[in-house]
Amino acid sequence: MPVLSPTFYQHEDVVLIAKQLLGKKLYTKIGSDPITGGIISETEAYRGPDDKACHAYNYRRTPRNEAMFLEGGVAYVYLCYGMHNLLNVVTGHEEIPHAILIRSIIPTHGLETIARRRKKNLNDPSLMIGPGKVCQGLGITRSHNEMSLTREPLWIEEGEEITEDKIEISTRIGIAYAGEDALLPWRFILKCS
DNA sequence: GAGTAGATCGGCT
DNA sequence: GCCGATCTACTCG
Numbered sequence: 001m002p003v004l005s006p007t008f009y010q011h012e013d014v015v016l017i018a019k020q021l022l023g024k025k026l027y028t029k030i031g032s033d034p035i036t037g038g039i040i041s042e043t044e045a046y047r048g049p050d051d052k053a054c055h056a057y058n059y060r061r062t063p064r065n066e067a068m069f070l071e072g073g074v075a076y077v078y079l080c081y082g083m084h085n086l087l088n089v090v091t092g093h094e095e096i097p098h099a100i101l102i103r104s105i106i107p108t109h110g111l112e113t114i115a116r117r118r119k120k121n122l123n124d125p126s127l128m129i130g131p132g133k134v135c136q137g138l139g140i141t142r143s144h145n146e147m148s149l150t151r152e153p154l155w156i157e158e159g160e161e162i163t164e165d166k167i168e169i170s171t172r173i174g175i176a177y178a179g180e181d182a183l184l185p186w187r188f189i190l191k192c193s
Numbered sequence: 194g195a196g197t198a199g200a201t202c203g204g205c206t
Numbered sequence: 207g208c209c210g211a212t213c214t215a216c217t218c219g
Contacts, residue, residue: 195217195218195219196216196217197215197216197217197218198214198215198216199213199214199215200212200213200214202210203209203210204208204209204210205207205208205209206207206209
């Protein structure tokens with residue numbers, strides 16, 4: 001499958017892109033390890049300036065979230081709870097801090113490598129369900145922050161067409177502090193699989 | 194199966 | 207100092 005072009009990420013509606021990312025394929029090639037990756041099956045949109053759940057709410061800019069202010073099509077990786085790397089896809093244009101959290105992946109490539117990184121069995125159903133697990137399984141760390149998503153070691157390819165009836169929509173996870181914005185239906189899940 | 198504590202560190206009130 | 211876009215292991219029933 002061809003790599004997703006930068007124009008895909010530069011659309012201004014981050015919520016729409018979050019939905020469209022379902023079914024796309026995320027891969028990593030870390031060091032001498034085989035390619036690891038799979039199908040994106042859960043995403044959450046974070047809409048910078050006007051979203052209280054977003055690190056860049058009200059254009060708040062810190063060394064940590066600098067990546068969100070870059071042109072769409074790069075990775076924003078940050079440390080959460082002192083121990084987990086979380087991967088986001090930056091969208092929109094320069095200075096517009098939009099990002100999409102990748103919450104889960106259906107693994108299709110490099111299963112053995114993923115299982116080894118996760119210290120789990122090959123057939124463990126929870127191999128990459130959860131944003132911290134995705135990064136651990138694919139070997140993504142903060143060293144990948146601000147990297148392009150169009151080439152090694154970290155990239156996203158086109159996938160099968162996803163129809164509306166396969167998409168489940170709900171509220172976002174773990175952001176109760178965001179008040180009313182915690183109720184926004186900005187979480188997208190690929191059904192069944 | 195549900196509920197809880199502990200790990201662990203960067204960014205901010 | 208406190209708490210977070212989390213995960214795991216361990217308890218209790």
